[in-house]
Amino acid sequence: MKWRGKFSVGGKVIGTVFIYNPKQQVLSGRAIEASEVKKEQDKAASALRIADLEYRKINQLAGNTVKDESQQAIFDFYLQVIRDPSLRTEIYEKIREELLTADQAVFQVFRKYIQKLEVSGSTLFKERIPDVVDIRSRLIAAIQQKEILVKIDEECIVVCRELSPSEIILFARQKVKGIVAEKGGLTSHAAIIARSMGIPFVFGVDGIIDQITNGARIIVDGEKGEIITNPDEAELDFARSEILSRVSDDASRKKYLSGPVFTKCGTRIRTMVNLELEVEVDKAAHYGPEGVGLMRTEAFFLDQSQGGAAGVTNGETTEESRDQQRFIERSLSLCKADGDYITIRLYDVGGDKLPGFSEKEENPALGLRGIRLLMARKQLLMSQLGIIAEALRQSAGKHEFRVLIPMVSSVEEVRLVRELLHEVLVKAGLKQYAGKVKTGAMIEVPSAALIADILAREADFLSIGTNDLMQYMMAADRTNTLVSGYYDEYHPALWRSIKSMIDAAGGSSAEISICGEMASVPKFAALFAALGIRSLSMAAPALIDVRKMLSNIDLRLMKKELRRIFEATSADEVRAITDEILSGLNVSDD
Template sequence: MSIQVFGLPVSRGVAIGRAVLVASSRVDVAHYFVDASEVESEVLRLRDARDEVAAELTTLKAEVSEESHAELAALLDVHLMMLHDEMLAEATKQWIIERHYNAEWAMSAQLEVLARQFDEMEDDYLRERKADLEQVAERILKALARVADPLASSGVHGVPRDFAGEDPLILVANDIAPADMLQFKRSVFTGFVTDVGGRTSHTAIVARSMDIPAVVGAREASRIVRQDDWLVIDGDAGVLIVNPSPIILEEYRFRQRQSEVERARLNRLRHTPSVTLDGQSVELLANIEMPRDAGAVIDAGAVGVGLFRSEFLFMNRGGNLPDEDEQFIAYREVVEALKGLPVTIRTVDIGADKPLERMSAHELRHEHTLNPALGLRAIRWSLSEPEMFGQQLRAILRASAFGKVRILIPMVAHLSEVHRVRQALDRAQAELRARGVPFTDVELGAMIEVPAAALMLPSLLRYFDFVSIGTNDLIQYTLAIDRADEAVSHLYDPWHPAVLHLIAQTISQANALGKGVCVCGEMAGDPAFTELLLAMGLRSLSMHPAQVSSIKQRVLRCDARALSSYLPTVLEADAPQDACAALMRQR
């Protein structure tokens, strides 16, 4: 039977494929693919873990007096029987062989399949054996954590080049952590669905950067969907269709083909200069997470990197953070790949939804139990770690010897922070001079992400060369909305008059003072805002590479001077979105 699940549309388009469930577990489970050459060793890991659990259970049973604890002995027998049952042991092995899942993922996937079968049993006694199954599976998962994993120790969590699956795959999960999204970024998945999240949650942002359809905030999707179900993601409407009928499936396949034609048409604009009808040049830059993304910037026709999110170099490393040399190599790789085009590197923006494994227990406790968005994050965290901050600044400065580099400071709110950043930069420059290491002068910029920074912009611009408006967080802090919480995500509104006034004011003041200003949040890559941002006087936007062509198309069709005359009407309206749409229809 076909089922529709409604969520939030966060990345447009249509995806059709088979479901791959990332099941929730009381034990943390790593999810990654293994190469064909590693399948045999991964099966061996699973077998060794199972043998270890069998030995534990056998030892426990031997220590139990059957006369005094007959029920406990019988329970251990049940666990041993389940441990060797083909429905658990052999079926888990098949997930590794056929899907190339790592052993932990394979075990959690098969546990999900069997748990649902137990839930559907009519006999109460048999249905209650689900708890025993979960206990056995979690024993195996814990044993796997103790069994050496060469992939985990080497950090190679990729996608097999020779993955044999013929059907496209769609990932379904309760939520996907930023570190997992980083692993899946180069994966075989054609779409994502999560139970939780908002339009600017990290899952949504990465899905857009991958240019694949995604639906978040779909509530019970991970419970409704079964492994290998056929799914359709309607990224435009925010709908997930489970096991669609043949007619529905054909309709969406037709829409897929139309999207491919439209994408090919937009790609022809890659090398067309981004100039409005009235001759004003608009700088279209790209946002990236890792050095390997640099090629996509060039392919998209962007004229530089407006936001290099350096924190992704620090994530998914088990606490072994990159030192100065490793960071320098990564930054230099991007700078050299851009061949003279500008690269803006944002210093580490961790905390909130992107904690690091090395954060102290105190920091992690507060990040997860208090309000992480208002805690020790971004520049606050960097200033609390002066040694690490100094390493990053030196690495960025060293990369500046190979091209045009700019430094961007996230979440600036206090002048005291600005003075400490300036002092740290001066120290980094002095240390490099003392070592005889070449570097060039770099421009220093501030992220405008909190209302305080927008309201005190003239004071900030005495110390910064440019500003970049991070609309995702600016909206969150202006409206007091956790942008990753689906319970309040309907209140996250980039069209809110207060948000638009802050953005317009920031752009106007920066232009008046002759300082560069760019928008690098999600609004930059949303065609619905292109005309409005141009009307505000913005001439630099940074977005995911996949969005450059569609924004360029809007720019080429705009008369920026004519648009500016509409701005007061939009900003004064109670419903700016409706006012903007009405004015666009009049053009």
């Protein structure tokens, strides 16, 4: 039987069905021993942490698309429930006093609240019941996940109603072959993750679960969005031959599976990876990045939660700080060659994420965020530098570490971080590694772009964040659909400013790299290289096409044409000239 999904990512695979339906949750009925109380409480705590990370991830992904106020309110509500201080206490007490397993305790504590909402008069209160039930299901699913995983093997294609981002990360870890989901909704965020993990994923396939059985054969084509359940021999043969021909396609891409890449004129361009979560490390390794050009650390910053952020602020060793250190250490595995390095960006968060932060900011994007916030809460900065120092100690100075400062607008900010970093290293007895840690500024604020020459003398490197630079330069919020037209990567202002930065920094030893989304677009990558950029960092799957483009261009030829871009008067002209410059290249497949 053939099926068609509304949206899909990835390639084609044949596998066996594994039906995953966490909505039919079966609670464990057993009573626990007093000696197991701590273990069950830890399970509940870990489920709360997973749900917290998951909702923040969803929120963040939604922030990159379109989000209206009421959707934001729902995200906020979910997070507040997860972080409800009474909820945690009540679950702990329930486990201890009634000797229940974690999943039972969560179920019963939520039941009490749901019943209260049911008897309340106004529909406005009753309307929240599905949300509260949903949060309960996710917590119970998080507690039970470990048991489900045992049943999944590598030949599986997971079929489910819908998937949360944390579930997809979980399946990716288990190396499932593919994923099929009936519903969209939050699943669309899961799709972004599936793409970054390279797993074929088809969703919006109505009614498929009722028509299949566990262990049956299934063909999933993520490219076309097609699924065949219970295929006959002819269909299987056809699918096998198609998969084979795509593999040979892949073979031609294979030579781009690792760096370094050289242009036709022999210039080496370093191609690195952007990371956000630890789980991405293994997948990224597959694309042979030459180090990490941007490691985001916001996921380790527990906003507003009582325990998490307070711990980080006080510089105690918390679970988050251990997680962050482990993330850094694992990312070092992506530094294969001498000279490869990792770039850790300091927390890039706004004041609203701090506990006890009572000032209201009219305009958070122009407010206390990035390095401004870290300077206002120095403890936070010091504790993160401490985490980096510990990771450096563990790595015994084998690889270079780069510390990237977000939201820099003045040179003093670079000086301060440099001094504090030195102080932390000396205090930790790591002075001998001081030469192994470099300090750099993120260029995303127009004032920083205009003083790039000054920053280049003070910093060891500069990294251009094209997304925010564009947004601040155009004074256009990129999540605001009313002004999305102003956010145009071909705007002459952006290209002039990048050129002037490269020229201005030319006299210094500071290296300029690009880590924004534009670096992952092959034609922009080619232009950046022609302008003089020698290192680019992007999401892992983009590395192949970017390397292919770079190895097909001759920078000497392109440079002659670049002048035309800076003479162009409009974005449309820049677009036309870019296409013209690059159409001359016949990017070959061999």
